[in-house]
Amino acid sequence: MGALSHIRVLDLTRVLAGPWCAQTLADFGADVIKVERPEVGDDTRHWGPPYLKTPAGTDTHEAAYYLAANRNKRSLTIDIATPEGQRIVRELAAHSDVVLENYKVGQLKKYGLDYESLKAVKPDLIYCSVTGFGQTGPYAQRAGYDFIVQGIGGFMSITGERDALPGGGPQKAGVAIADLMTGMYSTVAVLTALAHRDRTGEGQYIDMALLDVQVAMLANMNSNFLASGTPPTRWGNAHPNIVPYQTFQTSDSWIIVAVGNDGQFRKFVEAGGRAELADDDRFATNPDRVRNRDVLVPLLAEMVRTRDKHDWIASLEAAGVPCGPINNLEEVFENEQVIARGLQVDLPHPSGGTVKLVRNPVKMSATPPQALTHPPTLGEHTDEILRDVLGYDDGQIAALRGQSVI
Structure with missing residues (x-):
């Protein structure tokens, strides 16, 4: 029983920013229902190799990328392009506290799954949209990719070796930081909206943009520029004001x-x-x-x-x-401090083996996050969710499957 065990999240997101938010909420106990396309699922399921392996050493075709952002969730496959699929999503929204989505601006409106449509069936709903550039402005219709946002948002102008040195030039981060930080800011926004709803009964719409987050997270570099009018430059692994x-x-590393x-x-x-x-x-x-x-x-x-x-x-x-x-990841997971903090967790997987993951880094005395269940296989919980949440019987579920709705 986590701190958010009374909360249900309908997760219509895929790839990283939205799933990272949903996973964080799930770690604290929220019931996260991950809606995926039948037969295909989240794009990242196929972003491999590497893939999770069975005990026999064969690939499960569950890409490591997907595994990183989807534990503690239940997977439900629905074709939301069909009227029946849209009806199921609306029914699930009526039984949920939060909806997360990261479709292109306006795309869900044609399915009747936008905020205004779902608010009609659940007036106190928290609805969080995650896009590259937000719902407004001249870039709103552009597809948002983390790499591009790192460039547009200024991060790469201050990251990388100095231009005058060998290897100099702009450099992206080694992980998708705009995606990850947008996932974290989205989590904060959802929790804040839930606190407001619990006090007032009022739901609300949340508009999250990767570019907004990328600019905001430059922190003191923003302040340096705004105070001086001079854009900061790249210093590589050196410091502009402290030497060395x-x-x-070294001789070996x-x-x-x-x-x-x-x-x-x-x-x-x-x-x-x-x-x-x-x-x-x-x-x-x-x-x-x-x-x-x-x-x-x-x-x-x-x-x-x-x-x-x-x-x-x-x-x-x-x-x-x-x-x-400067450790590589093998050295990280062999590090005595990392081991002492229990950062690696191993969860049973339907393949018969285990999936190795990294735990949520938050430690709390009364309501800690937990890694309880493996990232779900595609559609693993479809029947369970339709039966337990919506009350469908076996005949209704079989009919939907026969029509390729689920």
Whole structure:
């Protein structure tokens, strides 16, 4: 029984932003009904390899991408292009607290599944639309892709190596951050709307846009520009105001060194056998080091390259110099802190094996999120939902299946 176990969410989303929101709500106990196209399902089911494997080592054709964003849900297949399918969705909306959708602007209106249509059957409904650019403005009809939004929204202008250096130029993030953050903001919006409904009885419409979120999440970079009028530039893994505060290549890998004051700088170069650098007038203080970074950083890079990652981490931690490795994901899941925090969870899967996932990172004393059920197979709960939520009998369900509605 999670904190949201009294809430039912009708999830008409696919790919990542919407499903991430729905999964977060499901982790806290909401009954999430994931509506998918018959025979095809969520696009991400096919975004592989890699796929989940059976105990015998064969592919299940459940792509790892899909598995990442769909645990704790129930899957129902409906062809919403049919009148019968549309009727079922309206019936489910009448039994739900929240509807999530990420169709193109106006697309659901022709099916009678837009906010105004569903509000007529459920006046206190919370209806959240997720699109690339929102319901208004000159870009509203454009398809929204995370990669494109990272560019339009300014993220890539401040991410990547400096243009003047080898490999310089704009760089996207390694994960779809606009999608993920939109999923998180959408979760906050839905919970806020539910709190308002519980006090007033009033539902509402939520208009979420990837571009809005991408711009908003630039945080202090936005403020830097708005205060100065000068757009921030890319600094790669370096810092514009602190030196050394960057990555360095060791003899076998990479590390991060984050020197925050002059004392830490002295300890760093002492650990590397180059104590004289701390006494050099060009490098004695942080302003000096910033002014002379082009001279200092190559000297530090040469120093760090003489020893391996583990040797450097041990030495710098012992000296009190902030540092850390740059782990690949194998190293992440072998990390003692990650293991101690229980970030990996293994759930039974209908294939007979288990699906390995990452738990919701929130820890709470009374109402923690839980990973209880595997990401559903396509249509796994169709009969169950129609029977238990809408009261359909076996004959009605068989008729719908015979008409290819479900």
